[in-house]
Amino acid sequence: MLKKRIIPCLDIQNGRTVKGVNFVGIRDAGDPIDLAKRYVLEGADELVFLDITATIENRDTLVSLVERIAREIDIPFTVGGGINSVEDVSRIITAGADKVSVNSSAVRRPELIREIADEFGSQCVTVAIDTQKSKEGWKVFTHGGRKETKLMTIDWAKKAEELGAGEILLTSMNNDGTKEGFALEITEKVSDRVNLPVIASGGAGFEKDFEILFKTTKATAGLAASIFHNNEIHIQDLKKYLKTKQIPVRCR
Amino acid sequence: MIAIIKYNAGNTCSVQNALKRLGYETLITDDEEELQNAEKVIFPGVGEASTAMSYLKERGIDQVILNLKQPVLGICLGLQLMCEHSEEGDVACLGIFKNNVCKFPNTEIVPHMGWNNFEEVKGTLFKGIEVNNDVYFVHNYYADLSDETTGVCNYITPFSAALEKDNFYATQFHPEKSADIGEKILKNFLDL
Numbered sequence: 001m002l003k004k005r006i007i008p009c010l011d012i013q014n015g016r017t018v019k020g021v022n023f024v025g026i027r028d029a030g031d032p033i034d035l036a037k038r039y040v041l042e043g044a045d046e047l048v049f050l051d052i053t054a055t056i057e058n059r060d061t062l063v064s065l066v067e068r069i070a071r072e073i074d075i076p077f078t079v080g081g082g083i084n085s086v087e088d089v090s091r092i093i094t095a096g097a098d099k100v101s102v103n104s105s106a107v108r109r110p111e112l113i114r115e116i117a118d119e120f121g122s123q124c125v126t127v128a129i130d131t132q133k134s135k136e137g138w139k140v141f142t143h144g145g146r147k148e149t150k151l152m153t154i155d156w157a158k159k160a161e162e163l164g165a166g167e168i169l170l171t172s173m174n175n176d177g178t179k180e181g182f183a184l185e186i187t188e189k190v191s192d193r194v195n196l197p198v199i200a201s202g203g204a205g206f207e208k209d210f211e212i213l214f215k216t217t218k219a220t221a222g223l224a225a226s227i228f229h230n231n232e233i234h235i236q237d238l239k240k241y242l243k244t245k246q247i248p249v250r251c252r
Numbered sequence: 253m254i255a256i257i258k259y260n261a262g263n264t265c266s267v268q269n270a271l272k273r274l275g276y277e278t279l280i281t282d283d284e285e286e287l288q289n290a291e292k293v294i295f296p297g298v299g300e301a302s303t304a305m306s307y308l309k310e311r312g313i314d315q316v317i318l319n320l321k322q323p324v325l326g327i328c329l330g331l332q333l334m335c336e337h338s339e340e341g342d343v344a345c346l347g348i349f350k351n352n353v354c355k356f357p358n359t360e361i362v363p364h365m366g367w368n369n370f371e372e373v374k375g376t377l378f379k380g381i382e383v384n385n386d387v388y389f390v391h392n393y394y395a396d397l398s399d400e401t402t403g404v405c406n407y408i409t410p411f412s413a414a415l416e417k418d419n420f421y422a423t424q425f426h427p428e429k430s431a432d433i434g435e436k437i438l439k440n441f442l443d444l
Contacts, residue, residue: 001369001406002364002366002367002368003366003367003368003386004366005367040431045366045367070266070269071272071273074270074428074429074431074432074435075388075429075430075431076388076426076429094265095265096266096269098263098266098390098429120298120299121298121300122363122392123363123365123390123392124298166363166365166390195358195359195360195361195362196362196363197361197363197365197366218361220361220365250367250386252432
């Protein structure tokens, strides 16, 4: 049976792991390689690294970090942040990442998804969607959640699938950092409407939040950051818990 | 020396890193003599089948692979290209294995992405591996079953997770990305 994936996310700034709350307020959370290795030992199924600065000056720092990660880590990992072109993807993939995640750049120019899929295969392209609920419904935000777009989340997810995305990483800005659980309503809708793997992100505070996510939606993965970084939830314990709740997970 | 076949569909550095962790030096090459002289050959790959096949044919690498006598390990697209035919681009492949490569129905969640265990394992690659061990898959197409199947995985339908025939071995999953279990499988190949 295909296992539900537990994915720690490491936000990267100038080569260090950082964590913000509700998309603002950044503080240092350690060396990415040390953390990544710890998560592999704990039984993380994949890792996501998001370069939240993503300026041109930081590109070389990021590429050499990706090379280091690839040398030391024997599970798949995704790298995102500031990826604007097939050339950017090529540098990250050549450095050893398994997938890239695109967000703002794909909203600005959706064809980018197809270009990456054509060149590297759709399994390489994760489309990250930051979403917030407004009066009109769940809408897509870009630029690290600072900029509202006209796109409705479900429509954009469908469009991303048509263009060749291999996976959707759905982050609810309403839930992010709250520890009140995942955004089940929009996760359920998106995972119902697209036939792609959906990673739910934002709001996990307790083991039970992952259980509810996997029991009530078709999400194939749950992503979190600070609860893992701060040792509030140990991945091994989380998986043991999920197993007792009959949720298929990989235990080392 | 372990050679990794260089062509246009590679995640060659992941394989190279994994082998380095196991203490093996590798050579990434498309040179006929270097491939023939290598102790073992790894044929990795991600990408599109028909594009990869025409690349291999144009450069004559297809014939080189078919004539290899040492242990050869195909990974992911590598496995699919070693089969008879692929629905991806409707292309005749190398025909080392008699299996056909088909597309998963898109009524289900595709790609098959993540960690999955086996229904059945046998043969050299799986020494010390049990059916409940999980390995990492990511693919839209799968090889059907035949008597050359040595590992069966079930996602939507039972399919070949691994194949073996004479000196040719192949895995649909990525041993280089499958943590300790993948390492064991790679070691089984390297110990041949």
